[in-house]
Amino acid sequence: MDRTEPPSSASLSRRRFMVYSVAATTLTVAAPLACTSSPAQGAEPARAGSDVLVTGTDEEMLVLEVTAANHIVVRLPRAEVGQGITTAVAMMIAEELDARLADVRIPLADARTKGNQYTGGSSSVSSLYAPARHLAATARARLVTAAARRWHLPAWSLRTRDTMVVAPDGRTATFGSLTESAARIRRTAVPSRPKPASRHRVIGRPTTRIDARDIVTGQAKYAGDLAVAGVKPTVVARPPTLRGKLVSVDDRAARALPGVHAVVRLPGGVAVVADTFHQAFRARDALRLTWAPGPLAGLSDAQIRARLKAAVPRLGTPPRGSTPVSGEFAFAFVSHAPMEVLTAVADVRADHAELWFSSQTPMDARDAVAAAVGMRPSAVRVHVVRGGGSFGRRLNFDAAIEAALVSKAARRPVKLMWSRSDDIRHGRMRPASHHRIRASVAGGRVVAFEQVTASVAESGDGTGLSAQGGVSSLSGPRPSDTGLYNFGRTSGDSGGIELAVPLGAWRSVDSGTVRTAEEIVVDEIARSLGQDPVAFRRTTLRNKRVRAVLDKVAAAGDWGRAMPEGTAQGVAVHEEYGSCVACLAEIDTRDPKSPRVTKVVMAADVGIAVNPRGLEAQLMGTAIDGISVVLQAGLHIDRGAVREGSFADFRYARQRQAPLTFEAHILPSTGEPGGAGELGVPAASGAVANAYARATGTVPRTFPLTF
Amino acid sequence: MRSYSFTLNGRPVTVEAPADMPLLWVLRDLLGVTGPKYGCGVGVCRACTSHLDGAEIQPCTVPLADCANRTVTTIEGLADGDTLHPVQQAWLDCDVAQCGFCQPGQIMAAAALLKRTPHPTDSDIDTIENICRCGTYARIREAIKKAAENGG
Numbered sequence: 001m002d003r004t005e006p007p008s009s010a011s012l013s014r015r016r017f018m019v020y021s022v023a024a025t026t027l028t029v030a031a032p033l034a035c036t037s038s039p040a041q042g043a044e045p046a047r048a049g050s051d052v053l054v055t056g057t058d059e060e061m062l063v064l065e066v067t068a069a070n071h072i073v074v075r076l077p078r079a080e081v082g083q084g085i086t087t088a089v090a091m092m093i094a095e096e097l098d099a100r101l102a103d104v105r106i107p108l109a110d111a112r113t114k115g116n117q118y119t120g121g122s123s124s125v126s127s128l129y130a131p132a133r134h135l136a137a138t139a140r141a142r143l144v145t146a147a148a149r150r151w152h153l154p155a156w157s158l159r160t161r162d163t164m165v166v167a168p169d170g171r172t173a174t175f176g177s178l179t180e181s182a183a184r185i186r187r188t189a190v191p192s193r194p195k196p197a198s199r200h201r202v203i204g205r206p207t208t209r210i211d212a213r214d215i216v217t218g219q220a221k222y223a224g225d226l227a228v229a230g231v232k233p234t235v236v237a238r239p240p241t242l243r244g245k246l247v248s249v250d251d252r253a254a255r256a257l258p259g260v261h262a263v264v265r266l267p268g269g270v271a272v273v274a275d276t277f278h279q280a281f282r283a284r285d286a287l288r289l290t291w292a293p294g295p296l297a298g299l300s301d302a303q304i305r306a307r308l309k310a311a312v313p314r315l316g317t318p319p320r321g322s323t324p325v326s327g328e329f330a331f332a333f334v335s336h337a338p339m340e341v342l343t344a345v346a347d348v349r350a351d352h353a354e355l356w357f358s359s360q361t362p363m364d365a366r367d368a369v370a371a372a373v374g375m376r377p378s379a380v381r382v383h384v385v386r387g388g389g390s391f392g393r394r395l396n397f398d399a400a401i402e403a404a405l406v407s408k409a410a411r412r413p414v415k416l417m418w419s420r421s422d423d424i425r426h427g428r429m430r431p432a433s434h435h436r437i438r439a440s441v442a443g444g445r446v447v448a449f450e451q452v453t454a455s456v457a458e459s460g461d462g463t464g465l466s467a468q469g470g471v472s473s474l475s476g477p478r479p480s481d482t483g484l485y486n487f488g489r490t491s492g493d494s495g496g497i498e499l500a501v502p503l504g505a506w507r508s509v510d511s512g513t514v515r516t517a518e519e520i521v522v523d524e525i526a527r528s529l530g531q532d533p534v535a536f537r538r539t540t541l542r543n544k545r546v547r548a549v550l551d552k553v554a555a556a557g558d559w560g561r562a563m564p565e566g567t568a569q570g571v572a573v574h575e576e577y578g579s580c581v582a583c584l585a586e587i588d589t590r591d592p593k594s595p596r597v598t599k600v601v602m603a604a605d606v607g608i609a610v611n612p613r614g615l616e617a618q619l620m621g622t623a624i625d626g627i628s629v630v631l632q633a634g635l636h637i638d639r640g641a642v643r644e645g646s647f648a649d650f651r652y653a654r655q656r657q658a659p660l661t662f663e664a665h666i667l668p669s670t671g672e673p674g675g676a677g678e679l680g681v682p683a684a685s686g687a688v689a690n691a692y693a694r695a696t697g698t699v700p701r702t703f704p705l706t707f
Numbered sequence: 708m709r710s711y712s713f714t715l716n717g718r719p720v721t722v723e724a725p726a727d728m729p730l731l732w733v734l735r736d737l738l739g740v741t742g743p744k745y746g747c748g749v750g751v752c753r754a755c756t757s758h759l760d761g762a763e764i765q766p767c768t769v770p771l772a773d774c775a776n777r778t779v780t781t782i783e784g785l786a787d788g789d790t791l792h793p794v795q796q797a798w799l800d801c802d803v804a805q806c807g808f809c810q811p812g813q814i815m816a817a818a819a820l821l822k823r824t825p826h827p828t829d830s831d832i833d834t835i836e837n838i839c840r841c842g843t844y845a846r847i848r849e850a851i852k853k854a855a856e857n858g859g
Contacts, residue, residue: 082806082841208802215807216795216814218742218782225741233736276736277745278728339746339754339808339840388744388808389840420747617805617843624842647838648751656833658844 019138019192020061026068027175027182029138030061031131033077033116060115062128064093064135066143070163070176072099074132075109077117078124079360080211081338081390083677084614085124087210089132091610095202096136096194097143098160099175101210111362111382119360120395120505122577122675125610129673133194139182141192146182147173148189155189197608197670206613211386223343223357223385224417231345232261233277234406234416237284238269238426241294241640243500246270250288257283262410268398268426271406273414281419295500296640304456304499304637305330308434311454313493315438319448322440325525329437329517330702332634333456333642334430335650336506340388341423346403347413352379357400358387365397369404391625392505396428421645428504429635429642431456435517439487439525446525446540449487452494453514459498484575485522485540501637507625508681511576516630519572519686520700523693533571533690534559545605545667546573549582552603552665557584566590567598570691574682577675579606583623583687585659589695593706597627597688599661602680607671616664619680623662626684628653630692634704651704713774715740716784722771730766730774731755734781742782742811746838753837756812756819757781763819782811785818793859794818797850805841813837817851821859827851 022028065073072093080086086106094101111117116127140160147165148155150173159166164174175182197203214220239246249270251263259279264271270287274280308330318324344357346369353373359365362382370377387394403416418427433455440448483490506512526536534554541547550573553559559569566589573582586599600623609615632651636643644650689700712721715738722737729748734740734757743766746754750768757766758780759773766779785792791799794817804810816837824831832848839847851859 082804082808084805208799209804211807212799212802212804215804215810216782216791216798217786218811220807221741222744222808224735224745227739276728276732278725278732278736281748337840339744339752339806339838341745387806389806391840417745420749420752613802617802617841617846620845621805621842624839624844646747646749646751648749652838652840653842653844654838655835655844655847658842658848660829660848662845 019134021186022063024065024183025180027066027139027142027179028063029135029142030063031135032061033127033131059112062131062135064139066139066175066179066182068176068179070103070174072097072104072163072175074104074106076106077109077112077115078128079119079358079384079387079390079394080108081358081360081387081394083124083618084209084611087207087614088125088610089128090210091202091207092129092132093136095200096133097140097163097175099163101202101207103163106210108384108386110384111366113378117363120392122677122679125673126578126675129610137194138192141188141190142182142185143175143178145185145189146178150178150181203610204608204612207611208613220386222340222388223345224340224415226345226356226385228345228347228356228413228415231413231415232273232275233280234271234273234403234414235277235280235284235419236266236269236271236402236416236422237287237289238422239291239294241291241297242426242502242642243296244291244294247290247292253288254283254286257286261412263287264406264409266402266405268402271402271416273406273410273412277417294640296637299637299640301637304432305434307497308432308454308456311495311497312434312436313452313495315436315450315452316491318438318440319442319489322442322447325439325441325521325528327437327517327521327524327699328701329435329520331433331513332703332707333432333637334506334629334634335424335427335644336391336393336504337424337647337650337652338387338389338391338393341420342393342399342418342427343415344400344403345413345415346400346407348373348404348407352381353404354381354383355400355404356383356385357397358385358390358394359397359400360390360394361397365400368397369400372401373404373408391507393428396504420647424635424644424646424650425642426502428502430506430512431503433513435513437517437521439521441525441528444529446485447488449485449490451492451514451518453492454495454497456501456503457496457498458503459500484542484546484573486542487540507622508678511574511682512629512685515574515682516685516689519682520689520693523570523690524699532560537571537573541573543575543580546575546580546582548667549573549580549603549605552667553582553584553601556603556663556665557599557601559584566695568691568695570687570689570694572683572686572690574679574686577679579604579674579676579679581619581679581683583626583680583683585684585687585691587688587691587695589692595631595692595706596657597659597691600659600684601663601665602683603665603667604676604679605667605669606676606679607669607673609666610673612666615666615676618676619664620662622678622680623684624653624658625681626688627657630685630688630703630705632657632704632706634707711771711775713776714778716780724771726772727770730769730771730779733771734766740781740783744808744811746809753816754809754812756815756837758815758819761822763816782815785814792818793857794821794850794854797854797857797859801846801850801853803843803846803850805843809837809839813839813847817847817854818859820851821855826855
């Protein structure tokens with residue numbers, strides 16, 4: 001392996017990239033995923049002019065191969081769960097290579113042994129933007145150099161387009177036809193720097209998903225659609241309460257049913273392996289099981305809410321002479337409920353195992369599966385499959401561990417699927433939380449702002465003191481993040497209670513509650529000062545980027561227009577992941593049982609927006625999340641069990657609750673890309689809540705509002 | 708076990724299976740047709756939406772026996788060879804999908820709506836019950852209107 005260090009451009013002065021060539025018969029280059037000025041760990045700079053492949057280093061790199069069939073292949077160490085990362089990366093590669101987007105293939109990488117293979121925190125585009133472009137720019141320089149040698153022409157005279165090199169006389173050579181000779185090139189005759197943003201023709205152009213046709217024709221394959229030889233459908237009987245314990249199993253009737261192959265006890269239930277899912281569900285229902293109540297069996301929402309309220313730390317002392325504007329907020333548990341229920345295919349043999357499922361954390365999943373089945377991690381191969389939504393749910397890999405255990409016990413490959421009621425009744429949840437906010441107003445402005453919170457944390461085995469609801473300070477939302485506004489002294493604190501409930505990070509994590517509550521209070525402060533919510537935010541926001549997105553929605557959404565009684569506009573902003581967003585929502589509450597958000601206008605500044613159409617889609621999704629969790633979708637806990645069990649009662653928004661008009665405005669920017677996938681949730685939630693408050697003259701405090 | 712014959716995406720098929728086996732599992736587990744997705748099994752998420760004799764059904768709640776000697780169309784059978792159905796084309800043009808899991812069902816529901824109501828109003832579109840957890844509803848609405856213009 002040798003290395004060339006492209007000169008760093010001004011905008012990338014702190015991000016200098018090594019790009020390595022990998023010894024292969026086709027052009028293969030690799031760039032470290034971590035942004036660093038030194039070579040990737042384990043990669044040894046080779047002697048000048050040599051061609052050494054340092055094995056193992058590609059594990060933590062982004063690797064690009066130009067195939068003889070003229071495809072550009074980059075195995076992506078990220079999950080595609082609908083957020084469009086494969087399309088965004090394909091665009092970065094196509095941009096710098098001057099390749100046709102259709103020639104770029106972005107399969108998902110299997111679980112690696114080291115490096116960054118984490119999909120979360122809205123970090124994928126920002127972590128891949130530099131390495132992907134440097135990688136492709138280096139590959140392009142090698143291909144051009146190879147063509148120059150072939151044609152005996154100066155390299156500077158050659159151009160690239162449509163996955164080929166073009167000579168001044170019109171001759172062309174596809175990248176595929178050059179890949180073998182380009183693989184041997186060590187010194188390029190043209191620069192291998194990525195283009196300046198001003199020359200981008202693919203990045204920044206609204207682009208259709210690369211998998212759109214597969215999706216609309218039903219060809220896109222999720223874990224449950226894979227045809228793994230001999231694989232048997234598997235479902236799991238689960239307890240009536242959260243984490244209930246199995247007392248006895250009588251599986252004689254179930255085993256006697258046609259098509260049933262195995263019944264396997266698991267830590268969380270009893271699995272049935274059959275020829276079809278119909279037979280598996282039948283046999284599951286024929287199991288005669290007795291369960292001991294779970295650790296929360298005595299607990300319902302009212303007690304949980306009371307304990308949370310009691311666990312909120314005290315507010316500090318307000319500045320002398322100030323007037324408080326206060327609010328106390330409660331958020332219910334919320335299910336992730338991705339459309340594709342958790343599904344994992346596992347084939348566990350005596351000395352190795354192979355699994356297929358969608359995972360945001362495949363390296364952790366591999367290690368956990370290995371531990372569960374008693375193998376070395378290196379004996380476990382995890383194939384990452386496209387996921388049918390996630391919203392944070394696929395950070396955890398509950399179904400994969402279960403599938404591996406069942407496959408091992410049943411000695412056959414299994415396709416284990418959670419039912420929808422498994423997903424909602426036993427799946428992970430956004431923690432319920434309680435928030436107290438106090439803004440201190442003096443002299444017509446906010447001089448202090450404090451938020452204290454408590455949220456539910458997941459206790460370990462669900463048997464200890466903490467499972468009884470003991471107060472814990474171990475977790476909970478981050479302290480109030482009010483850096484957004486000039487609110488004087490800002491402070492915060494968090495507490496929590498531990499419960500034996502399955503929890504997980506839900507799109508936008510703590511910001512989804514903490515910042516939503518704050519945006520509601522910001523409106524209430526404005527009202528107390530007799531100011532318009534947009535005007536008040538304009539004068540108190542610190543960052544002009546945030547002001548710009550706010551101005552955009554106010555102008556595009558015709559803020560302040562006259563509206564009939566019972567209808568109103570609401571607005572909110574949010575800043576995170578190096579990006580910012582504003583949302584304006586219009587709501588019609590004239591049918592109090594089913595308020596409808598009729599219009600949503602969002603504006604975002606995410607730095608360079610690689611795919612504006614993909615960004616618009618992410619904002620659109622967060623608008624529906626905001627509508628759902630603020631107005632109607634949540635989970636109740638009744639005596640230790642989740643009451644809801646399907647989309648019939650977990651009321652995530654449907655078309656009739658979605659806005660009739662949706663607009664997203666992407667502000668032009670030359671800044672490096674920030675995060676976008678989760679960005680919109682707090683702004684959309686806040687705008688919907690504020691619109692509801694203005695339309696009804698109420699103060700929204702417990703969410704969802706119609707629950 | 709009895710055998711049942713029906714037409715699936717233009718081809719005759721015969722399966723030996725229990726009369727009460729939901730069509731969804733007949734399609735997915737016996738016939739390898741995986742376009743219709745499981746999302747709830749009780750007909751409320753509608754990710755499996757397909758057509759029976761041209762009308763919308765949720766195969767997770769339709770027993771096999773009800774399909775005997777009838778015509779079943781799944782997302783795989785909607786296009787005319789390589790020529791996409793106008794609804795599929797509109798979905799592509801509007802880049803509706805995100806994760807894509809519900810979209811076969813959404814497309815089949817939209818195609819059935821347009822068959823009943825060639826020029827649907829917003830209220831007509833609101834009657835589509837299919838859940839999209841990614842929240843693509845605005846593009847679904849836009850795509851249905853576009854498909855209606857194009858004779859979907």
